Amino acid sequence: MYFNETHEAFRASVKKFVDKEINPHMDEWEEKTAPLHDLFKKMGDLGFLGVRYDPKYGGGGLDYWFETVLLEEIGHIHGMGVSTAIAVQTNMATPAIASFGSEYLKQTYLKPAIAGDMVCAIAVTEPDAGSDVFAIKTKAIKKDGYYLLNGSKTYITNGVQADFLTLLARTDEAEGYHSFGLFVVPTDLKGFQVSKKLDKVGLKSSDTAELFFDEVRVPVENLIGDDREGFIIQMKQFQHERFAVLPGTCTAVQDMIAMTVDYLRQRIVFGRPLITKQVLRHRLSEWITRNEALRQLTYHIVRMKEEGLDVTKEISMGKLLAGQLISEVASGCLQMHGGIGFMNEMLISRYFRDSRIMSIGAGADEVMLEIISRIEGF
Ligand SMILES: Cc1cc2nc3c(=O)[nH]c(=O)nc-3n(C[C@H](O)[C@H](O)[C@H](O)COP(=O)(O)OP(=O)(O)OC[C@H]3O[C@@H](n4cnc5c(N)ncnc54)[C@H](O)[C@@H]3O)c2cc1C
The missing domain is CATH 1.10.540.10 (Acyl-CoA dehydrogenase/oxidase, N-terminal domain)
Structure with missing residues (x-):
């Protein structure tokens, strides 16, 4: 269609x-x-x-x-x-x-x-500023022909392997949102350091880093747009980031359900395949229904994007639903596998570990709810 x-x-x-x-x-x-x-x-x-x-x-x-x-x-x-x-x-x-x-x-x-000749990363989060992006402390102060970058970033996906970072920093101390710049920071500049490769619960196949910037000279031409509008530009970029969670969630939920149905068909408990238990079939059907609702919201967002409409509210709703659904389905499908679901040899255990981040990264559920409330006017 x-x-x-x-x-x-x-x-x-x-x-x-x-x-x-x-x-x-x-x-x-x-x-x-x-x-x-x-x-x-x-x-x-x-x-x-x-x-x-x-x-x-x-x-x-x-x-x-x-x-x-x-x-x-x-x-x-x-x-x-x-x-x-x-x-x-x-x-x-x-x-x-x-x-x-x-x-x-x-x-x-x-x-x-x-x-694919360069790997990149997005560097916004800091040890003292995640949900509250406005609280970032990393500074990029303009000098002759460059911005002097000092500070640190954390939980940066691809941060260990990246050739450049798209990085948000304060360009002055003025109040309000017009005191940030978004920069392209090559990682071969003097003063840049990957201070730690982080050890995570899940997403083990991706690297996540803590980064440190000590008097890094970022050329002025590496500023994206205006050096007072970085916050606004990053808020717009977040919409692309959050949308990216939606289609893959629908697929992963579908795959988890499919692998669980296969397992329930062959696992005999109390003399019959587990799939014959109505309570399990109903739970699966409920997840399939909610996943279809998420998919249709995703396609609605795509239609709106194609028409150039503002999709901030719809993307926030989709991101919220996606994070909640994928965690519930991963945990529920692992439960239906019983003990073997808790073994690392089973793919469902990886989905269980990996899915947990979806309600935290790219804006936590509560941040999505705040955005929705604000747009709704309460
Ligand atoms: C594996 C991983 C990869 C990541 N990749 C990147 C990356 O590539 N680039 C990047 O910049 N960042 C990245 N992040 C950071 C991620 O975006 C932040 O962790 C996330 O935004 C939450 O920020 P925080 O961890 O500082 O939590 P905090 O801001 O300290 O919030 C803690 C918790 O408080 C709750 N909360 C927050 N705000 C409110 C509120 N208004 N009302 C009620 N409750 C609230 C939420 O439940 C939240 O989880 C990554 C994080 C992880 C774990």
Whole structure:
């Protein structure tokens, strides 16, 4: 209904790539994180990293439906670490450069990110500022021909392997939202340091880093847009980031339910297959129903985006639903597996670990609820 033959052909090529180039390596990458330069180069060669971006910079110049297809298909990856790493490259660290960056920034950073020649990360969160982005303390103070960057960032996905960061910093101490700049920070600048590779509960196949900046000289041309409007630009970029969670969640929920149904069909308990228990079948059907509602909200958002409408409220609603649903389904499906579900050999245990972050990262559930309340006017 929403996807034509060209979208479906694109879907088949992403699916083939996930089946051949990603899923066979996932167990190994859970042990030692995915090699992003190698993986992204392959994806860049196939045009997967710049679906919507301008062909002038190597992008596909395609619509939001193609982007949705990509995000749905990477949801089939056996673990959410790699799909998160990919979404950082496509939907979290590059949209602001594409929308607000200069020609220089597009040629120097966007183009290689689309080609898979550079890995990028989005650096907003700090040890004392996550949900409250306004509280960030990292400073970028303008000097002659550069901004002097001092501070730290934490929980940065792809941070260990990144060639550049899209980074939010304070450019002065003035009150209000007009005192921030969003910068492209190459990680080979003097004074930059990956201070720690973080050890996480889940998303083991992606790297997450704590970063430190000591008198880093960021060239003035690496500023995205105006050096007072970075906060506003990042808020817009967050909409791309949050949307990226939705299609992959629908896919992962569908996959978890499918693997659980298979298990329930063959597991005999009290003399009969577990699938014969009505209470379990009803729970599965309820999740399928809620997942379909999330999918339809996702497609509604895509239609609105295609028409250029503001989707902040709808994306916040979708992100909230996605985080809640995926955690509930992962935990519930593990429960239906019984003891074996708690064993690392079972994929459901990885989904259980990985899904927990979805209600925290990219804006916690409570932050989504705040946005929705504000837009509703109470
Ligand atoms: C694996 C992982 C990857 C990440 N990747 C990145 C990345 O690539 N780049 C980046 O910049 N950041 C990244 N983050 C950071 C992530 O976006 C933040 O962790 C998240 O925004 C929450 O911020 P916080 O951890 O500081 O929690 P806090 O802001 O301290 O909030 C703690 C909890 O308080 C509750 N809360 C918050 N606000 C309210 C409120 N208004 N009302 C009621 N309750 C509230 C929420 O439940 C929240 O979880 C990542 C985090 C993780 C764990």
